[in-house]
Amino acid sequence: MDSETVTAGTRAARKDDHLRLAVTQQREPAARNDFDDVEIVHHALDGIDVGDVDLATRVGDRTWPVPLYINAMTGGTANAERVNRALAIAARETGAPIASGSLSLALDDPWTAQSFRVIRDENPRGVVLANLGADRGPEDAARAVDLLEADALQIHLNAVQETIMREGSRDFGSWAGRIERIVAASPVPVIVKEVGFGLSRRTLRRLSGLGVRVADVSGTGGTSFARIEDARRGGYAFFDGYGQSAACCLLDAPGDGPALLASGGVRSPLDVVRSLALGARAAGVAGPFLAVAVDGGADAVVEDVRAWISQTAELLALLGTPTPAAAAGVDLLLRGRVREFCELRGIDPGAFSRRGDGTPAAAVAPIRKGRTA
Template identity: 55%
Template sequence: MIGQRKDDHVRLAAEQQRAHSGSNQFDEVSFVHHALAGIDRPDVSLSTAFAGISWQVPLYINAMTGGSTKTGIINRDLAIAARETGVPLASGSMSAYFKDPSCAGTFSVLRTQNPDGFVLANVNATASVEKAQRAVDLLRADALQIHINTVQETVMPEGDRSFSSWVPQIEKIAAAVDVPVIVKEVGFGLSRETVLTLRDLGVRVADLGGRGGTDFARIENGRREFADYAHLHGWGLSTPASLLDTRDAGIPVLASGGVRNPLDVVRALALGASGVGVSGGFLRTLLDDGVTALIAQITTWLDQLAALQTMLGAPTPADLTRCDLTVHGDLRTFCIDRGIDTRSLARRSRSVGAPDELMGSTR
């Protein structure tokens, strides 16, 4: 039954990606164009560092799947793509492995096919410390994701209905495992209040996992006999909203959810993300066109990230946080309601000594 559920998730996620309208709140974030801000391409680095973690690129393949024969093949191909492009790679939830150790290979393939890459294990917030460490050990993982997904569990026919243990259990795991712990949402976003709580629990990094990409409320509702949770489709905070809400929350954040292209990656980095994860879009490419096409897509994205940093005058991904941004539409309304100052984003290059001649008439 677990393997069938994992296969259903992949099938429904791919169908959702193919049917997606293409728009989300990343479209409500724009760069202020400074025509003389550009720098030289050889001066640009894609490397990023946060919470003691160093990546050569700010892009990663985020958690997807594992636990069945079909999903094991997907994980094999994702690992090959990560190996060939140098991007970090996260496992899907490893709960299936704890229930049926015979499916371990559908997860460990992430390491066997990618022996030198940065790999993240993945457990849920009810996992014991012992299981969390087993997940890390199986993948020889460099970090551990704990996914939180109350909305998905609520809609899932066989999902959990008890959530009060999550906070103390996250704290126990964060204190016990021997790798950095990253807590991630699965597509409904993390608020400032949540990230502050995670910080106080000892979590090193938060993956915001916002609305805008794969909607697991819609997926789980598609598995229900009467599809009676349609009112929860679209629930949650978008990834840009989460980024704006969690600015200066005290721990590094990663951005995932609804990332469609290299411009969205740069937008997320400019809003403060230390790295940006993609799941659904890469899954669609892999299933439709194969691993060679996915490698080509990731390679193109990395090349375009460097090109956009060059154009924007950002030698590193972290330097994108000095670029001027405007926020508009419903995202701006959200910021007003949450007391978030967006006007300063449009003028922040002035505060870091940008030369007058680059700013022209914007002063």
């Protein structure tokens, strides 16, 4: 079955499959990932008052109220609409930005649009990101933005997922040109993101050349679409673990590339702060909030997101970092796989342990990485 013969019913069923399999992964025992190899050096007298922490963070040309966002998940079915409603209510009540699932289905099959539109209906004044694949063009991008009255547009890169899907596309050669045209025509900022396999240094530099100013590295370690698609098709289990983690992608990123967001394997507020310490402006969470939405509904997600935001502020205060940006100056010990990655990519892991040199993190400028590709 090729992508041209996929029916609306097949695509909707696929959305429910994705939802079910993603939740199943979240219910598995917590797994170690590369964030565990990023150790923050504790300086016991660097702390500040929690009330002195300002969580606002600059992303592109807009300030987000918190350095945490509810990342793209789902849409297109009744089950997905219930999840999106719970997530949107949580975004409204906490101020966290929220991204929709891919709107391609809504553009092709308007009867599914309300399952996505609920994100804006329930969250009329919040920061909302529309989401679309890199196989679409500027006109579709504008329609996606209009549907959600979106503040920004995520363009997702999912070549690995498409390769594993029986009904997926295998035509990736036009993606760069399409992204460039979308960026040039979009009325809102464009954020390019992976779907869990990471953005390399070379890719980030290429995106910068296409006019992209913000990118979500979206690495391995969280919900695995390789596993999800293999569960639907079989025969592609060897793709599990393919790609690079968010932690490694942040370390690998060029200093002159797009501003960075981090997602993929963000399991706790500590991982949010680790992401900020590695240079991200904000961290995206999907799977953990999805499981809460499915099991407990809107009230449970509101409580959970509030706890993440509160605990992120507490961690920043503990580190003496009054803003998310200041976290990029904390001392880090890079161990294990992350250290090995740095050494193989020509990055000095030891430099991150000396960023503070005894100075509180709030006064330290982050290391700028201007390495060659």
